[in-house]
Amino acid sequence: MTLAPDHKPTFADLTLGERLGKAMPVLLVPILVVLGFIAIGVPSSWLTLTVSGLAMGMMIFIMASGLTLVFGLMDVINFGHGAFISVGAFVGVSVLIALGDWTGAASLLLNMSAISLAVLAAMAVTGALGWGFERVIVKPVYGAHLKQILVTVGGLIVIEQLIHVIWGPDEIFINRPEMLKGAVTFAGAAMEKYRLLAVGIGLVLFIAMRMVLRRTKIGLIVRAGVENGPMVEALGYRLRLVFIGVFVAGSALAGLGGVMWGLYQEVITAGMGEEMMVLVFIVAIIGGLGSVEGAFIGALLVGLLQNYVAFLEPKLALVSNIALMTAILMWRPQGMLPVVKAK
Amino acid sequence: MSDPILSLNGLHTDIAQYHILQGVDLVVPRGQVTMLLGRNGVGKTTTLKSIMGQWAAKSGEIHYDGQDITRLSVSARARAGIGFVPEDMGIFRDLTVEENMVLGCTSGPLDPKRKDWLLSAFPALGTFWRSEAGNLSGGQKQMLSIARAMAEDRKLYLIDEPTKGLAPAIVSTMARALRELKAQGASILLVEQNFSVARALGDSAAVMDDGRVIWNGAMSELAENKDLQERLMGLSMEGALR
Numbered sequence: 001m002t003l004a005p006d007h008k009p010t011f012a013d014l015t016l017g018e019r020l021g022k023a024m025p026v027l028l029v030p031i032l033v034v035l036g037f038i039a040i041g042v043p044s045s046w047l048t049l050t051v052s053g054l055a056m057g058m059m060i061f062i063m064a065s066g067l068t069l070v071f072g073l074m075d076v077i078n079f080g081h082g083a084f085i086s087v088g089a090f091v092g093v094s095v096l097i098a099l100g101d102w103t104g105a106a107s108l109l110l111n112m113s114a115i116s117l118a119v120l121a122a123m124a125v126t127g128a129l130g131w132g133f134e135r136v137i138v139k140p141v142y143g144a145h146l147k148q149i150l151v152t153v154g155g156l157i158v159i160e161q162l163i164h165v166i167w168g169p170d171e172i173f174i175n176r177p178e179m180l181k182g183a184v185t186f187a188g189a190a191m192e193k194y195r196l197l198a199v200g201i202g203l204v205l206f207i208a209m210r211m212v213l214r215r216t217k218i219g220l221i222v223r224a225g226v227e228n229g230p231m232v233e234a235l236g237y238r239l240r241l242v243f244i245g246v247f248v249a250g251s252a253l254a255g256l257g258g259v260m261w262g263l264y265q266e267v268i269t270a271g272m273g274e275e276m277m278v279l280v281f282i283v284a285i286i287g288g289l290g291s292v293e294g295a296f297i298g299a300l301l302v303g304l305l306q307n308y309v310a311f312l313e314p315k316l317a318l319v320s321n322i323a324l325m326t327a328i329l330m331w332r333p334q335g336m337l338p339v340v341k342a343k
Numbered sequence: 344m345s346d347p348i349l350s351l352n353g354l355h356t357d358i359a360q361y362h363i364l365q366g367v368d369l370v371v372p373r374g375q376v377t378m379l380l381g382r383n384g385v386g387k388t389t390t391l392k393s394i395m396g397q398w399a400a401k402s403g404e405i406h407y408d409g410q411d412i413t414r415l416s417v418s419a420r421a422r423a424g425i426g427f428v429p430e431d432m433g434i435f436r437d438l439t440v441e442e443n444m445v446l447g448c449t450s451g452p453l454d455p456k457r458k459d460w461l462l463s464a465f466p467a468l469g470t471f472w473r474s475e476a477g478n479l480s481g482g483q484k485q486m487l488s489i490a491r492a493m494a495e496d497r498k499l500y501l502i503d504e505p506t507k508g509l510a511p512a513i514v515s516t517m518a519r520a521l522r523e524l525k526a527q528g529a530s531i532l533l534v535e536q537n538f539s540v541a542r543a544l545g546d547s548a549a550v551m552d553d554g555r556v557i558w559n560g561a562m563s564e565l566a567e568n569k570d571l572q573e574r575l576m577g578l579s580m581e582g583a584l585r
Contacts, residue, residue: 220442224435231433234395235491236421236449339437 025336029300036308047189049307055195057303058202059264063257063276064283064295065209066250072226072290072339074243076138077145080152081254081280083133083159084126085273088255089262090167092122093174096263103177111177115263122259123252129159130251134244156274163270171269174262198260205253206296213292222246226290226339282321286328288335297336298328346409348373348499348530349394354403356386356393363389365554366403371499371547376521376531378541378562381551382576387534388430390551391501394532395427396420408498422449426492430503430534434484436477440468443476443487447494454495461490464520482513489517493524500524500531506540518544542566550575 014022033050040046067081095118096103102114137155141147175181176194183190213219225232225239233239254273261276262268283302287294302321310317328336349371356364363386371377379387392398394405396417405413412420421427435443444453444461462469465486471479476487485505492500502521506514514537521544525531535541541548545562558565558575565571 217445220438220446224438224442224446227435227437228433230397230417231429231435232446233417234397234421234427234429234433235446236418237446238416238418 025294025297025332028336029297029304032301032304032308036304039308039312044187044189045311047187048191049311050304051189051191051195051199053304053307054300055192055198055202055264055303056307057300058198058206059257059260060276060279060283060302061202061296061299062205062260063254064280064287064299065205065292066246066253067280068284068287068289068291068295069222069226069246070243070250071284073222073229073239073246074142075145076142077148078138078152079149079277080133080137080155080159081250082273082275082277083156084130084251084254085258085261085276086163086268086270087129087159087273088122088126088258089268089272090163090172090258090270091125091255092118092259093172093262093268094167095121096174096177103175106178108179111179114177115259119256119259122255126255126258127248127252130248130254131244133251134247138247160270160274167270169270171267173267176263176266180263194263198264201260206292209292218242218245279321282325286325286335288332288338290339291335291337294335294337346373347371348408349532350406351390351394352404352406354390354393354405355401356389356398357401358389358398363398363554364393364400364403367393367551367554367556368559369549369556370559371530371532373530374525374528375546376525376533376544378545378548379532379534379551380538380541380548380565380576383536385551386554387551388503389554391427391503391532391534392429394420394501395425424496424498426497426500428488428492428500428502428505430507432484432488434476434479434488436475438476439473440476440479440487441472443491444468444494447491450495457494460523461493464523465490465516482509485509486513486516489520493520496527496529498530500529500533502531503534504536505533506535506537514540538572552576 036050037043037046040049063081063085067078070076070078070081096114099114099117102110105111133155137151138148141151180194180197183192184196185191213223221232221237221239221242225237225242229239258273261272265272279302283295283298286301287296287298301324305320305324306317309320332338347370349369351367351369354364354367355362367386367390369379369390379390381387389398393400394407396412396415400413403413404411407420407423407425410423412423415423427433435446438446444458447453467479467483468487468490471483476484479487489502489505492502505517509517518540521531521533533541533544535544542562547560548558548562548565549556550558550565552575558571565575
């Protein structure tokens with residue numbers, strides 16, 4: 001016997017405008033790609049720039065995903081995130097230099113094995129570093145944004161100086177593994193092999209991250225925690241442990257992003273992470289703090305726009321991302337896919 | 344009387360500079376529905392949040408099921424078997440109804456029999472099983488909040504004003520579900536402003552005023568004694584009782 005009166009409620013159908021409004025953030029990327037095609041006019045150049053923009057976007061997304069979840073979950077602004085990017089790059093590049101025979105061999109298997117080991121080492125070190133960073137630097141300043149900014153910037157500076165102590169003050173140049181040098185030609189467009197690899201890795205990571213967040217219990221707890229942490233705890237989950245796990249995973253992903261960015265630029269410096277943080281913050285903010293999907297769309301927009309503008313009007317390339325952030329925040333002050341926080 | 348499921352001894356809780364709970368003594372008998380009554384602002388919600396650990400007690404003791412839980416974390420109290428339905432319902436708006444329910448089960452997947460029972464008690468949840476909870480109406484969210492707390496067996500339920508602003512049909516649904524829960528052996532501490540509901544559901548009652556429990560006894564005694572109601576709550580319940 002049912003305990004409630006017969007009741008068959010339905011939701012009202014959304015108007016076309018409302019449906020478009022909901023889908024607009026996702027549509028922005030294809031719209032930008034089409035606008036880029038119209039503005040550039042030459043299909044081969046457009047294709048090259050699009051692949052380059054997507055590769056750049058994927059790498060920024062990898063670096064930004066951890067930061068946005070950490071902010072969403074525990075309201076922590078971590079300026080020290082850039083340090084994990086730099087440390088990841090130095091650890092990864094050190095492994096690649098040590099495996100010079102593998103990277104110099106004309107064997108895709110050996111090249112990819114070297115990159116995999118470099119990535120694993122970088123992620124292990126930055127993950128461990130992230131754990132220590134959370135315990136020592138972040139934990140004492142929960143709930144105090146100003147202190148968070150001060151101590152995490154301090155942590156960033158200390159770690160950068162430690163990189164100078166361990167690897168020396170000079171920038172390190174790195175050659176890409178033999179089989180990832182050069183480009184492939186498709187429809188008259190030259191596309192760097194490494195950029196294609198970066199697009200593939202970024203896409204796989206995004207799909208994996210989405211699967212974890214959407215299809216697993218731990219992902220469910222993280223998403224719920226971003227929205228209403230106290231209620232997650234009241235249901236019986238140890239949110240602190242979840243947060244530490246996310247912090248470590250986010251730090252490891254920043255390390256992975258550092259290795260990829262180092263190979264992309266073919267040079268690494270202790271300050272590279274700090275420099276990347278501008279783009280990482282732009283991506284996290286325009287995506288909506290706490291939203292992995294938002295960060296993904298934001299990163300692709302940033303990567304594509306920067307490449308298109310650099311081709312069309314190089315002088316405007318530097319301001320293009322700030323302009324993008326301004327426009328998106330005027331349209332949606334909470335970012336494109338904001339997480340609705342419980343009050 | 345058998346040992347109570349919950350007892351508070353001289354509980355004091357501050358929120359910022361305000362001294363809200365000023366020595367709460369309360370006994371919640373095992374297997375009963377205990378109504379926590381009183382005017383607005385006397386500390387009922389703070390009492391529930393202090394029991395749950397969301398507001399830390401400044402002094403006093405909270406004993407639950409034979410153990411002192413005063414210093415336990417919020418999540419440890421929940422894992423010990425306390426279910427909490429807050430006044431704001433605590434629904435995860437971006438998650439589906441199903442995902443909200445899954446989160447209510449900390450020790451494993453949602454038991455199919457339990458799910459069937461909950462969906463028979465709250466059919467609207469079945470209709471919107473895969474919809475985002477943020478799209479539900481106020482009454483449906485309240486049903487989801489209670490159903491989520493019931494998603495697995497708990498010994499004690501703390502429920503804060505579940506009928507506030509709801510239509511009578513939904514209030515009746517809630518009341519029936521809570522009676523079934525009690526029939527399964529659970530204990531319930533329920534904050535309720537609607538005295539008719541309180542009288543219909545409650546076995547015992549505690550009346551609060553100025554951050555203290557000023558009366559604790561059988562609900563029937565309070566329901567039948569209008570002078571007592573007026574003296575304890577400063578209001579005539581005559582209209583509500585009619």
